[in-house]
Amino acid sequence: MNYIKEADVVVIGGGVVGCAILRELSKYKLRSILVEKEPDLACGTTKANSAIIHAGFDAPKGSKKALTNVRGNRLYHELQDQLNLDIKWLGSMVVATTAEEMATLEELLSRGIANGVKGLEIIDKEAVLSKEPNLTPNVQGALWAPTAGICWPFGAALAFARCAVQNGAEVLTDCAVEQVLVEDGKVVGVATSQGAIQARYVINAAGLYGDAIAASAGDTSIHIHPRKGEYILFDKTAAASLVQGIVFPTPTKTSKGCLVCATTHGNVFIGPNAQDMADKEDLATTTEGMNAIIASAKKLVPTLPLGASITEFSGLRAVSDNGDFIIEASSVHGLIHATGMQSPGLSSAPAIAEEVLEILRELDDTLVLKHDFKAVLPRHKAFSAMTRAEQEAAIAANPLYGRVICRCETVTEGEIVEVIHETCGAKTVDGVKRRTRAGMGRCQGGFCGPRVTQIIARELNIPVTAVRKEGAASQMFYDKEAAGGKD
Ligand SMILES: Cc1cc2nc3c(=O)[nH]c(=O)nc-3n(C[C@H](O)[C@H](O)[C@H](O)COP(=O)(O)OP(=O)(O)OC[C@H]3O[C@@H](n4cnc5c(N)ncnc54)[C@H](O)[C@@H]3O)c2cc1C
Structure with missing residues (x-):
């Protein structure tokens, strides 16, 4: 087998759960890679929910939901400042x-x-x-x-991932896992749309598709249905x-x-x-x-x-057979499931990540914590939140901050360029929207959509017709001439 990359742990799925797990893994001396099939993080259930960090009174005592919700809520209180979480x-x-x-x-x-x-x-x-x-x-x-x-779920997932990358982890987007590779009952890696990745451990955080990932390894114990x-x-x-x-x-x-x-x-x-x-x-x-x-x-x-x-x-909620979260080691050695997360999965994510690490430590007693884990992310201030003096200074340092692209939310070209090039940067129009709010106002991108598309094409050096709104086949523009005049 030709591997394009070697890792100790591969996390499948860049929702809030997978990203929180990647951050937890990055506290250890491990080579960790997160693979996400979509062009951006948090394009699954994490992008469309009620965004509430629940207190934890809903789930029955002793359930995984209850335990991780209450702990997760406390962890968000601690993490808010370190990761600049919008809560x-x-x-x-x-x-x-x-x-x-x-x-x-x-x-x-x-x-x-x-x-x-x-x-x-x-x-x-x-x-x-x-x-x-x-x-x-x-x-x-x-x-x-x-x-x-209340929180900004996309921002939380992105912050977890960026913190992990800051600590040496890697994130691959547009990378769909086709199969978990197993030899002699043990995980040896994953086959992806970009090639195979070698790994001793695979964490299944694929949300609604957690059952398909498990089945690809020969574990048919999991069923997920959408609600x-x-x-x-x-x-x-x-x-x-x-x-x-x-x-x-x-x-x-x-x-x-x-x-x-x-x-x-x-x-x-x-x-x-x-x-x-x-x-x-x-x-x-x-x-x-x-x-x-x-x-x-x-x-x-x-x-x-x-x-x-x-x-x-x-x-779409990812509902398991018994309604509780699935956080457990698979019968296939080296595969750990963290799936079936309906509400309060967002609230629980940091605690789910801790639990996954506990399972990993049970499978591998050689894990070593890093002494130099960088917990704090650099701070950013939106142009619209700056004082007049701060705005003038930003424009003086970079004239692109003087060009407002989204009029509803006052988002400048400088900010859009910045989020395209930042760690785990935006590749799509929705990626820019979620990071900057360009297109989130009253006109819902009617004015700024074409301009944002143009900026993405310029910054990523791709044709305008290759810029996507969000997923695989969501191009913003279609080149009718190149297609021989056909619609
Ligand atoms: C209507 C609704 C309301 C909710 N309200 C709340 C709330 O207020 N508070 C709360 O705490 N929770 C809430 N939740 C639950 C919460 O949104 C989820 O628990 C959480 O977002 C799940 O995150 P996840 O990472 O497990 O899944 P996802 O966000 O779905 O992430 C899974 C990722 O895996 C990727 N993936 C799948 N297959 C593959 C593959 N083969 N290869 C690579 N990548 C793959 C997907 O593209 C996706 O990005 C709500 C959910 C819904 C639907």
């Missing part, structure tokens, strides 16, 4: 509007206390409405969880008339319910619903789904400003 610790509310729902709040409170969640309390109607004046007057009370927060959640996003003008923080209804059996929630960037969203699917790629939003989440959200906030909605999107 706002707003606290969350589960709102009850009937006596039956008030009884459910008591159950959630006891479960949360058993799980070790700090600061939980049931607050009365007056306290709820003083925090969230736009909620329905039918509210009777709420479970208040002060340790919950869709749809959302509506409102522009920033709607925020004042909706909610200030995180507002859940009382949960259903399959989901935490359709919430009304702020984002770290000052928008507000409603959603998600929960629909079991057959297709792992079906991210379509539907009229039925939109109607369902609007009806559900209106029960919490009766005056939804629907005219201020700017986009709809959906995400």
Whole structure:
């Protein structure tokens, strides 16, 4: 077998879980490589979810979900400063509007206390409405969880990966794993779309495709099915008339319910619903789904400003057979699964990474910690967040900062060029959008999309027709002449 690279550990999947694992691995004297099939990190479930760092009262005591959620929440509090994570610790509310729902709040409170969640309390109607004046007057009370927060999931995944790279790990994008290679019952590497990579250990963090990765190694113990959640996003003008923080209804059996929630960037969203699917790629939003989440959200906030909605999107939860996370060593020696992460997988990611390392240490007692692990990432300030004096200094140092490309979000050419060339830099229009917010405003890229495409083509030295929006076949422009005039 010709190997294009040699590693000790290959992590499959660049979602928040895989990236957090890569960072944890980079604390050790190991050659670690993360491979992601998409052109960018966090293009799977990590890109479309509610972005909440849950407190940890939902999952049953002793489940992997509960244990890693509570620990993960604490770790995010510690990591926020080191990794410049965009997190706002707003606290969350589960709102009850009937006596039956008030009884459910008591159950959630006891479960949360058993799980070790700090600061939980049931607050009365007056306290709820003083925090969230736009909620329905039918509210009777709420479970208040002060340790919950909202984050920017893409930013978290990117920060984990960049910290890992800063400590010697490698990230390969546009690199799909076709098979986990096994000899004599032991992992020896992975076959990828870019060639084979040798490795003693493989971590399966492939999200929805965790079962396919396991099966390629001969381990058929895992099954993952997709469960869709749809959302509506409102522009920033709607925020004042909706909610200030995180507002859940009382949960259903399959989901935490359709919430009304702020984002770290000052928008507000409603959603998600929960629909079991057959297709792992079906991210379509539907009229039925939109109607369902609007009806559900209106029960919490009766005056939804629907005219201020700017986009709809959906995400797919990776649901395992028993509903809990799969974090375990495979029957194939050297393969470790970290998959089946529905909510609260984002909240749990740093704790899942610790657990994976524990399993790896059980398989290999020769792992050695580095003494020079660099935990802190360099800080960046968005042009739009700079003072006038800082903006003038930035433009004086680099005139590209004086050219605004995205008018809705005031993103400059200087920032776009920077994120294309930074560690784990952007290769696609959506990659630029997620790193800078260019295209995330009211016009959703209508003005800046073509300019961003042009800048990517120039900086990566590729034709404009090769620039992708996001995934493999998502070119922004099509060269009709080169194709002989055919559409
Ligand atoms: C509707 C919804 C709401 C949610 N809300 C929350 C919330 O508020 N809080 C919370 O904590 N959690 C929430 N979650 C859950 C959270 O989003 C996930 O648990 C988390 O993002 C999972 O991350 P992951 O890395 O396991 O998976 P993913 O992000 O899907 O990453 C897996 C990666 O593997 C890659 N991959 C797959 N196959 C291959 C291959 N063959 N070769 C190479 N790469 C491959 C994929 O491209 C993908 O990038 C929500 C999920 C959904 C869908």
